[in-house]
Amino acid sequence: MLAAVLLSLLAVVNGNVVHRRQLAPAAPVSSSVPANLTAGEDTISTNVSPLDSNTEEYYLGFREADFEKPYANLLCQGCSQVSRATWVFQHGKRGAISDNGTLMIAVRSEIPNVTGEQYDWWFGWHSVETARYKLWNPVAHRYSWRTPDVVDWANRTYAERYIGSTSYVDEYVGNDAAKLSISFVEPSSLGFNTTAWPELGIETVVVAQLYNGDYSLNEFDNVSYLMHQVRRMPNGYRELRSRFFVASANHGTAQLGHDLAVHCNTEMTHLGSFLPELFQEFKDTK
Ligand SMILES: *[C@@H]1O[C@H](CO)[C@@H](O)[C@H](O)[C@H]1NC(C)=O
Numbered sequence: 179m180l181a182a183v184l185l186s187l188l189a190v191v192n193g194n195v196v197h198r199r200q201l202a203p204a205a206p207v208s209s210s211v212p213a214n215l216t217a218g219e220d221t222i223s224t225n226v227s228p229l230d231s232n233t234e235e236y237y238l239g240f241r242e243a244d245f246e247k248p249y250a251n252l253l254c255q256g257c258s259q260v261s262r263a264t265w266v267f268q269h270g271k272r273g274a275i276s277d278n279g280t281l282m283i284a285v286r287s288e289i290p291n292v293t294g295e296q297y298d299w300w301f302g303w304h305s306v307e308t309a310r311y312k313l314w315n316p317v318a319h320r321y322s323w324r325t326p327d328v329v330d331w332a333n334r335t336y337a338e339r340y341i342g343s344t345s346y347v348d349e350y351v352g353n354d355a356a357k358l359s360i361s362f363v364e365p366s367s368l369g370f371n372t373t374a375w376p377e378l379g380i381e382t383v384v385v386a387q388l389y390n391g392d393y394s395l396n397e398f399d400n401v402s403y404l405m406h407q408v409r410r411m412p413n414g415y416r417e418l419r420s421r422f423f424v425a426s427a428n429h430g431t432a433q434l435g436h437d438l439a440v441h442c443n444t445e446m447t448h449l450g451s452f453l454p455e456l457f458q459e460f461k462d463t464k
Pocket residue numbers: 208211212213214
């Protein structure tokens with residue numbers, strides 16, 4: 179009798195086991211479906227201006243022309259984020275320098291209402307215009323350009339819009355501004371099992387090679403990478419789990435670890451505050 183009760187209890191428990199840390203299944207993501215553009219036949223995505231390598235031309239913050247952009251109402255929402263980032267580094271810092279000198283950091287940011295689809299869309303949309311890039315981190319971002327200059331987005335998913343392209347950006351990380359080259363790759367090329375993502379609550383992972391110091395396609399060291407994972411939490415909101423690996427020869431120092439952790443949390447938290455709204459309004463634009 180007791181055994182039977184125990185067995186039936188076990189069955190009930192087993193029937194209710196929620197695997198994988200009790201994450202709800204990821205929301206259906208249309209990432210396998212090509213995204214649409216309202217621009218009709220014109221599916222060509224091009225940088226808004228030619229490449230400008232002269233950093234004397236870059237500026238922090240906004241000028242009149244920036245406030246004439248259709249998304250200008252969102253431009254300065256992040257101007258008071260600095261104190262929050264400082265707090266995070268004091269209380270949530272996670273980083274290490276490995277024996278071979280490679281810097282590794284882990285940063286968690288709350289992006290409660292951002293879906294993986296929106297996050298993928300952002301990486302295709304922002305890079306072709308400096309003012310869009312500035313939305314993300316108004317107190318640090320100075321410049322953005324994408325190579326190749328011209329990409330046909332016809333029949334591409336949001337992720338396919340940026341994978342294979344490289345962002346040339348200039349931004350302050352800590353006290354110094356520097357040029358960076360960020361080259362987006364297929365997550366599976368680093369061993370991510372994308373088939374397992376839905377059951378893990380993972381909605382996307384953005385993966386890129388990183389080169390610190392110039393605009394170049396030839397300096398990637400196959401060691402320096404960034405990864406941003408959008409994951410659904412059991413409460414249905416999302417968190418962003420970011421990882422950076424920066425070889426010491428690629429300026430991977432403890433100081434950069436601190437500065438990058440602060441920078442990352444600042445801009446990702448801020449992105450979470452406006453991306454859902456921006457996506458609704460601009461998702462069908464190039
Ligand atoms: C694109 O538009 C077509 C036709 O209106 C529609 O069937 C399809 O679901 C849309 N795709 C996305 C990703 O919105």
